[in-house]
Amino acid sequence: MGMALNRLADEDPTFRIASDPETGDTVIWGMGELHLEIIVDRMKREFNVEANTGRPQVAYKETISTTADVEHKYVKQSGGKGQYGHVKFRVSPLDYSVPVEDLPKNTKRVDGMEFINNIKGGVIPNEYIPAVEKGVREAMQRGVLAGYPMVDLQVDLYDGSYHDVDSSEIAFKLAAMYALKEAAEKARPVILEPMMRVEITVPEKFLGDITGNVSSKRGQIEGVDDREMVKTIRCIIPLSEMFGYMSSLRSMTEGRGMFSMEFARYDVVPQNVADDIIKARK
Known part of the structure; x- marks a missing residue:
C-alpha cells in the first residue's frame, strides 16, 4: 500500500x-x-x-482533574522467593507554570508526566525508584475511562516499604502500575480532545448560516474579519466535528467557501460527548 x-x-x-x-x-x-x-x-x-x-x-487523551493519594502493596508468595513491592504516592494535575529548568533535583518531567522522588530514610531503596517510575509510565499508556493515553500528571512518591529478600524491580513496577490505575480512578478522570484553530472564508451573505453551523459543531467564534468582498470567521472547533467539512461548506456556500485549520490545543470534552466516546470503546 x-x-x-x-x-x-x-x-x-x-x-x-x-x-x-x-x-x-x-x-x-x-x-x-x-x-x-x-x-x-x-x-x-x-x-x-x-x-x-x-x-x-481522533487522538483523544485522558487526564485527571483533582488530587488523589493512593497506596498499593504488591505481594505474591508461591513457594521459594516471593514478590514484594509497596508504594504510596499522590497524583495531581501537572502544573506547567514551573519551567523544567527550575524543577528541584528530585523532580523529573518528561512527556507529560512529572515524577517526584520524596522517599526519605531509604524506606524504598534507590535501586527500585526507577522501577516505580517505569510502572507509572506504562500504566499511563492506557487510561481508565476509554483506554486512551494519559497525560499531564504529577506523581509524588513519598512512602512505601520493601522486603530484604522478596522485593524486586518487577514487584515495585507492578505495585506502581496498580496504584496509578487506582489513583486515576479516584482523581476524577476526564477525556481530552484536540481542538483546531479554523479560519473560514465565505461571501458575506452566507455569514449567518456559517456562524450557526460553527456553533452547532461546539465551536467557539473568536472573531470575524472583513477581507474585501468576503468575511473570514476565526474560530476554535473540535477536530471530531471537522471530518467532511469541506463538502458541507461548499454545499452551504454554493461552492464559494474555503477554510484552513491547524492544531490549537487539547480541551476537556463535555460529559455527554465523553459518554459517547466511552461507549464506542467498550
Missing part, C-alpha cells in the same frame, strides 16, 4: 500522505472527498491494493 500511495503522491502534488503515530492510521489529504475516493479507486484498479477507509481516528 505504501508504494502505491507514494506513486500516486508523486503524480499528484495536491495529494499528501502521512502516518499518525498516535493512532497508527495512514492519513491521506486531498482536494475533497471525491478526490480521495478517486485515489482509493485507482489504488484498487492500478495497483491491486484494497484499503479499509473511513474517518480518521
Whole structure:
C-alpha cells in the first residue's frame, strides 16, 4: 500500500500522505472527498491494493482533574522467593507554570508526566525508584475511562516499604502500575480532545448560516474579519466535528467557501460527548 500511495503522491502534488503515530492510521489529504475516493479507486484498479477507509481516528487523551493519594502493596508468595513491592504516592494535575529548568533535583518531567522522588530514610531503596517510575509510565499508556493515553500528571512518591529478600524491580513496577490505575480512578478522570484553530472564508451573505453551523459543531467564534468582498470567521472547533467539512461548506456556500485549520490545543470534552466516546470503546 505504501508504494502505491507514494506513486500516486508523486503524480499528484495536491495529494499528501502521512502516518499518525498516535493512532497508527495512514492519513491521506486531498482536494475533497471525491478526490480521495478517486485515489482509493485507482489504488484498487492500478495497483491491486484494497484499503479499509473511513474517518480518521481522533487522538483523544485522558487526564485527571483533582488530587488523589493512593497506596498499593504488591505481594505474591508461591513457594521459594516471593514478590514484594509497596508504594504510596499522590497524583495531581501537572502544573506547567514551573519551567523544567527550575524543577528541584528530585523532580523529573518528561512527556507529560512529572515524577517526584520524596522517599526519605531509604524506606524504598534507590535501586527500585526507577522501577516505580517505569510502572507509572506504562500504566499511563492506557487510561481508565476509554483506554486512551494519559497525560499531564504529577506523581509524588513519598512512602512505601520493601522486603530484604522478596522485593524486586518487577514487584515495585507492578505495585506502581496498580496504584496509578487506582489513583486515576479516584482523581476524577476526564477525556481530552484536540481542538483546531479554523479560519473560514465565505461571501458575506452566507455569514449567518456559517456562524450557526460553527456553533452547532461546539465551536467557539473568536472573531470575524472583513477581507474585501468576503468575511473570514476565526474560530476554535473540535477536530471530531471537522471530518467532511469541506463538502458541507461548499454545499452551504454554493461552492464559494474555503477554510484552513491547524492544531490549537487539547480541551476537556463535555460529559455527554465523553459518554459517547466511552461507549464506542467498550
